[in-house]
Amino acid sequence: MTATHCPYCSLQCGMTLQRTGPRLEVAERPQRNVHASGADGADGAAASGGLCRKGWTAAGLRGSRERLTTPLVRDRASGELRAVSWDEALDLVAGRLRTLREAYGADANAVFGGGGLTNEKAYQLGKLARVALGTSQIDYNGRWCMSSAASAANQALGIDRGLPFPLADVERTDVLVLVGSNLAETMPPAARHLDRLRERGGRVVVIDPRVTPTAERADLAIQPVPGTDLALALGVLHLLDAAGAVDEDYVAARTTGFDDVRRRVASWWPERVERVTGVEAGTVRALAGMLAGAERVMVLTARGAEQHAQGTATVLAWLNVALALGMPGKEYAGYGCLTGQGNGQGGREHGQKADQLPGYRMIDDPEARAHVAGVWGVPPESLPGKGRSAYELLDALGQDDGPRSLLVFASNIVVSAPNALHVAERLGALDLLVVCDLVMSETAALADIVLPVTQWAEETGTMTNLEGRVILRQQAVTPPDGVRSDLEVIAGLAERLGAPSTWPTDPEEVFAELREATRGGRADYSGITYDRIRAEDGVFWPCPAIDPAPTAQTDEAASTDEAAPHPGTPRLFADGFPTPDGRARFVDVAHTGPAEEPSASYPLHLTTGRVLAQYQSGAQTRRIKELPDDGPFVEVHPMLADRIGAADGELLVVTTPRGVMRAPARVVTSIRPDTVFVPFHWVGANKLTNDALDPSSRMPEFKVCAARVSTVPDS
Numbered sequence: 001m002t003a004t005h006c007p008y009c010s011l012q013c014g015m016t017l018q019r020t021g022p023r024l025e026v027a028e029r030p031q032r033n034v035h036a037s038g039a040d041g042a043d044g045a046a047a048s049g050g051l052c053r054k055g056w057t058a059a060g061l062r063g064s065r066e067r068l069t070t071p072l073v074r075d076r077a078s079g080e081l082r083a084v085s086w087d088e089a090l091d092l093v094a095g096r097l098r099t100l101r102e103a104y105g106a107d108a109n110a111v112f113g114g115g116g117l118t119n120e121k122a123y124q125l126g127k128l129a130r131v132a133l134g135t136s137q138i139d140y141n142g143r144w145c146m147s148s149a150a151s152a153a154n155q156a157l158g159i160d161r162g163l164p165f166p167l168a169d170v171e172r173t174d175v176l177v178l179v180g181s182n183l184a185e186t187m188p189p190a191a192r193h194l195d196r197l198r199e200r201g202g203r204v205v206v207i208d209p210r211v212t213p214t215a216e217r218a219d220l221a222i223q224p225v226p227g228t229d230l231a232l233a234l235g236v237l238h239l240l241d242a243a244g245a246v247d248e249d250y251v252a253a254r255t256t257g258f259d260d261v262r263r264r265v266a267s268w269w270p271e272r273v274e275r276v277t278g279v280e281a282g283t284v285r286a287l288a289g290m291l292a293g294a295e296r297v298m299v300l301t302a303r304g305a306e307q308h309a310q311g312t313a314t315v316l317a318w319l320n321v322a323l324a325l326g327m328p329g330k331e332y333a334g335y336g337c338l339t340g341q342g343n344g345q346g347g348r349e350h351g352q353k354a355d356q357l358p359g360y361r362m363i364d365d366p367e368a369r370a371h372v373a374g375v376w377g378v379p380p381e382s383l384p385g386k387g388r389s390a391y392e393l394l395d396a397l398g399q400d401d402g403p404r405s406l407l408v409f410a411s412n413i414v415v416s417a418p419n420a421l422h423v424a425e426r427l428g429a430l431d432l433l434v435v436c437d438l439v440m441s442e443t444a445a446l447a448d449i450v451l452p453v454t455q456w457a458e459e460t461g462t463m464t465n466l467e468g469r470v471i472l473r474q475q476a477v478t479p480p481d482g483v484r485s486d487l488e489v490i491a492g493l494a495e496r497l498g499a500p501s502t503w504p505t506d507p508e509e510v511f512a513e514l515r516e517a518t519r520g521g522r523a524d525y526s527g528i529t530y531d532r533i534r535a536e537d538g539v540f541w542p543c544p545a546i547d548p549a550p551t552a553q554t555d556e557a558a559s560t561d562e563a564a565p566h567p568g569t570p571r572l573f574a575d576g577f578p579t580p581d582g583r584a585r586f587v588d589v590a591h592t593g594p595a596e597e598p599s600a601s602y603p604l605h606l607t608t609g610r611v612l613a614q615y616q617s618g619a620q621t622r623r624i625k626e627l628p629d630d631g632p633f634v635e636v637h638p639m640l641a642d643r644i645g646a647a648d649g650e651l652l653v654v655t656t657p658r659g660v661m662r663a664p665a666r667v668v669t670s671i672r673p674d675t676v677f678v679p680f681h682w683v684g685a686n687k688l689t690n691d692a693l694d695p696s697s698r699m700p701e702f703k704v705c706a707a708r709v710s711t712v713p714d715s
């Protein structure tokens with residue numbers, strides 16, 4: 001029996017794996033964290049458990065015929081992929097990378113990582129790019145996950161840790177505001193916290209253009225026009241200020257910048273909010289009234305608020321509401337982001353992101369460069385600078401000054417990137433596309449070289465869940481013959497490229513180096529060990545190593561006492577914010593609306609999202625036969641269905657300025673009549689989405705664009 005965690009979302013539910021003959025049995029494993037007790041001594045909320053159907057069926061890929069078990073190289077003459085040995089494949093990749101570097105410079109080679117990689121892999125991947133390839137061109141698909149929340153939290157709170165408190169704190173707040181989260185479908189076991197909160201008498205508000213299963217649990221469900229959450233926040237803060245509900249003492253003592261925000265919201269009276277958001281003025285007043293009377297308020301954002309060209313500003317506007325109420329740093333209150341991918345948090349902390357080095361250090365900080373270069377054993381000046389963000393990197397592929405090769409790890413770009421037809425075109429312009437994956441994903445199918453890698457049950461490594469809790473996935477079974485771990489692939493390439501530094505393939509050895517690289521950084525893991533994670537079922541960062549304390553001289557020499565280890569940090573901000581002056585920042589933000597508004601040609605809003613049985617691009621979950629896969633669909637309101645003459649189940653055509661998709665109609669009253677919804681787990685939805693980027697986070701606007709919908713004409 002092996003204690004581990006689910007391979008999918010950021011909840012990282014605990015599970016055990018047991019081999020029964022050829023089968024791998026999954027069982028739920030309640031998690032308990034010894035650090036999570038509240039100051040009031042109540043620790044019952046720290047226990048969690050349960051799995052959703054994705055978790056229960058996660059072993060379905062084990063032994064699947066769809067697993068890739070040999071490296072494949074595309075034959076230039078036939079265009080077909082043919083099986084080759086690992087040596088041949090890695091020699092070929094390294095040789096072509098070297099040739100491109102010599103011909104075009106180091107930035108000719110690019111790396112694209114994933115938020116599903118363990119911390120160890122993310123760390124080594126960043127090192128592969130910066131040390132072995134010398135390229136600045138690395139980013140990862142987590143950029144499309146919670147980067148707007150990260151950017152906002154860094155600006156306002158001085159640090160980006162998805163939730164600055166354990167998730168179970170949700171149960172003890174008084175009013176929970178979920179902005180753009182459908183956690184009842186995306187992370188169902190988390191929904192129990194909402195139920196317990198309501199059992200305690202707390203109230204839940206859900207803001208989403210659709211009445212999702214999460215919104216059905218809410219005391220107040222608000223359906224704004226997609227792309228107007230920011231305006232709603234401005235209106236709420238206007239009412240809170242008018243009602244005298246701003247916590248003036250907190251604002252004066254613990255924050256800066258409120259005066260500009262107060263001036264900004266002064267003109268956002270409820271009727272103006274109604275005109276912009278479509279939310280009735282009375283509903284805006286009801287929301288503000290709930291918040292004004294609450295002792296504890298918690299605001300959590302997710303992709304619905306964040307995946308916008310104004311995503312960072314939208315999160316900042318809701319952070320302003322939380323700060324004005326005096327919540328961040330207060331127990332069972334504050335602001336947090338519900339991260340999506342399993343290691344979306346750790347993935348960005350350890351060097352996969354274009355602007356960051358391990359420990360959440362910024363790549364343009366000379367001290368950070370010196371520290372990390374020291375751990376890597378290379379001169380600081382040899383490290384490249386900041387590269388392109390994920391979409392900008394893809395957009396530049398094959399262009400005059402863009403990369404000529406791309407190494408892809410744990411990402412199915414062709415399905416998950418915005419404006420996906422354009423991205424596929426850019427991939428086609430490359431001299432070399434290498435994809436590491438478990439299965440022949442849509443992106444792997446385009447590759448010149450495909451490298452088959454291990455999956456979660458076949459390897460060990462740490463993940464950092466949505467709470468900033470570092471947990472350990474443990475190997476339960478041996479990988480199929482012919483498959484290697486990403487760490488082995490990275491080491492094999494680094495060795496062939498003659499890279500300096502060390503390239504261990506043992507995850508615990510990599511983690512030991514990662515700890516040193518993060519020492520003193522914002523995300524300090526130096527006090528965390530595999531043994532501690534096992535003993536405590538996870539450790540919250542920051543958790544710095546405590547050096548032994550010197551004691552009095554003995555007759556021989558100085559001795560040291562064993563210092564108590566740092567306990568980890570489940571809750572942040574109680575004593576201040578990690579900003580230069582210890583105060584949180586109000587940031588003045590204005591509503592400008594989506595990058596693409598409806599027009600005569602495209603009169604509707606299109607929004608995208610998830611369904612319970614599928615995860616991300618569906619590369620894994622679509623191949624698990626126990627999970628229902630009905631394919632994509634188009635959710636439309638009955639009024640819209642009437643207008644276009646569509647019946648439930650009838651094939652619809654959805655068109656945006658970038659592409660067209662066809663899928664059956666689902667006629668539901670739970671969506672706004674001016675909006676259509678398409679899930680993005682299949683090829684199609686992202687052919688439609690807009691690649692307009694947030695100026696700060698570089699998040700694409702997945703969540704809203706202009707569209708038209710019609711029935712398929714009889715031919």
Ligand code: SF4
Nearest residue numbers: 006009012013052055
């Ligand atoms: Fe896995 Fe997330 Fe489902 Fe938990 S909620 S079982 S982590 S997919």
